[in-house]
Amino acid sequence: MRLSIFQHLVSMAYKTQITTTHFFLLLIINSASSQQILNTESTSNQATTAECNNRWIHIRNLPSRFNLDLLTNCSEYPLFDDFCPYLANHGLGQKTHIKSRSWYRTDPLLLELIFHRRILEYPCLTNDPNVANAVFLPYYAAIDSLRYLYGPDVNSSFQHGMELFEFLQYDEPGIWERHVGHDHFLVMARPAWDFSQPLDNDPPIWGTSFLELPEFYNVTALVPEGRAWPWQEHAVPYPTSFHPSNLACLEAWIQRVKTSRRTALMLFAGGGGISATPNIRRSIRTECENSSINSNSSSFDVLKSNGIYSKTCHTVDCSNGICEHDPIRYMRPMLQATFCLQPPGDTPSRRSTFDAITAGCIPVFFEELSAKMQYGWHLPEEKYAEFSVFIPKEEVVFKGLKILDVLMGIPRREVTRMRQSVLELIPRVTYRRHGSSLGLRTTKDAFDMAIDGTLQRIKDKIANLIEG
Numbered sequence: 001m002r003l004s005i006f007q008h009l010v011s012m013a014y015k016t017q018i019t020t021t022h023f024f025l026l027l028i029i030n031s032a033s034s035q036q037i038l039n040t041e042s043t044s045n046q047a048t049t050a051e052c053n054n055r056w057i058h059i060r061n062l063p064s065r066f067n068l069d070l071l072t073n074c075s076e077y078p079l080f081d082d083f084c085p086y087l088a089n090h091g092l093g094q095k096t097h098i099k100s101r102s103w104y105r106t107d108p109l110l111l112e113l114i115f116h117r118r119i120l121e122y123p124c125l126t127n128d129p130n131v132a133n134a135v136f137l138p139y140y141a142a143i144d145s146l147r148y149l150y151g152p153d154v155n156s157s158f159q160h161g162m163e164l165f166e167f168l169q170y171d172e173p174g175i176w177e178r179h180v181g182h183d184h185f186l187v188m189a190r191p192a193w194d195f196s197q198p199l200d201n202d203p204p205i206w207g208t209s210f211l212e213l214p215e216f217y218n219v220t221a222l223v224p225e226g227r228a229w230p231w232q233e234h235a236v237p238y239p240t241s242f243h244p245s246n247l248a249c250l251e252a253w254i255q256r257v258k259t260s261r262r263t264a265l266m267l268f269a270g271g272g273g274i275s276a277t278p279n280i281r282r283s284i285r286t287e288c289e290n291s292s293i294n295s296n297s298s299s300f301d302v303l304k305s306n307g308i309y310s311k312t313c314h315t316v317d318c319s320n321g322i323c324e325h326d327p328i329r330y331m332r333p334m335l336q337a338t339f340c341l342q343p344p345g346d347t348p349s350r351r352s353t354f355d356a357i358t359a360g361c362i363p364v365f366f367e368e369l370s371a372k373m374q375y376g377w378h379l380p381e382e383k384y385a386e387f388s389v390f391i392p393k394e395e396v397v398f399k400g401l402k403i404l405d406v407l408m409g410i411p412r413r414e415v416t417r418m419r420q421s422v423l424e425l426i427p428r429v430t431y432r433r434h435g436s437s438l439g440l441r442t443t444k445d446a447f448d449m450a451i452d453g454t455l456q457r458i459k460d461k462i463a464n465l466i467e468g
Helices: 002-016 020-038 040-044 108-119 141-149 154-159 162-170 173-177 247-259 280-293 298-305 327-335 352-358 381-387 393-397 403-408 412-429 446-467
Strands: 057-059 134-136 184-187 220-223 233-235 264-270 311-317 337-342 362-365
Touching: 108 141, 108 184, 108 446, 134 446, 141 154, 162 173, 220 446, 233 446, 247 412, 264 280, 264 327, 264 352, 264 403, 280 311, 280 393, 280 403, 311 327, 327 337, 327 352, 337 352, 337 403, 352 362, 352 412, 362 412, 381 412, 412 446
Parallel strands: 057 134, 134 184, 184 220, 220 233, 264 311, 264 337, 337 362
Antiparallel strands: none
């Protein structure tokens, strides 16, 4: 079997002319994946039957054209980006520096690869789909969507997913037919909006129609951002650049966050806000610019005299994606800020929300779809007041409400309590490194929370199905 894998990848390398580095990367991924799948039974037996009760997952054996083959096209979409450099370390990307033990240049598009690698370590895998409580489809949907969004198939985006569905129908169809897809789930590393183009759009507009296909209505899709009224999908955290490999690394980082001196009242890291049209990002930039001029106001003098802050607002310009693979550019300022502003951009949610939590910076939201209506498994809706601030964007943009006034009006004792709540969230929104220590595995991370939520969702769906 290993020989056939090697021959397959040699053929891939020849046909696509991928670099030697990328070739061996794919070989390592495929070898690790294949060996893990071969050892599924022994891996599963490491957990007791009681521990895995109602938690068994079967990984559907998909042809490599649905996942690994797609990685060989990593440089073929000039209108998008060349994501080849970020395939390293099974999708975590290259380390930020040689001696780094936890920080990588992670691209959010590779959440599918990260998730695939992690699920191979899941202790309750089974080769028997008939006893599985859930079936995982290792399909790199977002990467495959690039050919419809930026590539040659842009005018046939309504076909996205049909090849997968046809395969599921003729290859061991009983697996799908057992619950008509209700027990299947996959990861899609782009906002659900990108997969929600109506099937009858002519000519096609932005996006593919994967989530509009009736064939996939029953499947659970894990996405970094869901729609306002999701039917198929559930939002999971964007991957940040922090991926600890052991408990000591996680605890050391949390301790650093806890003791970091917060010298700025609030921070905005992002782009936009330069158009003439009124919007929340423009209001934030204007207020930050004015705050440096008016930082001698009496209310700020009180804070400054107490030695709390040296500046009211700090901005990090992340225009044109310059921050995306450079966590040092924005993490250091986040460590020095008390509040991190999370205005919506092209879509309501932001990866920056999870960067801020990782830095112990209290997130400030301006619309509920940015997080409260998204990440219920990882950020419980009923606890948002404990770790975040909500300021309606309409109040800021159209009614002149000052963000600084709201934040400076929060008692210092309350700020301390909120930051403690943020610290407790760090493990829940972190995707730890694959192959991490046993000690770290006792702490549930973003992947574990996603699996727990998915299993419960599927259990509820099947129960409803049985009840009619």
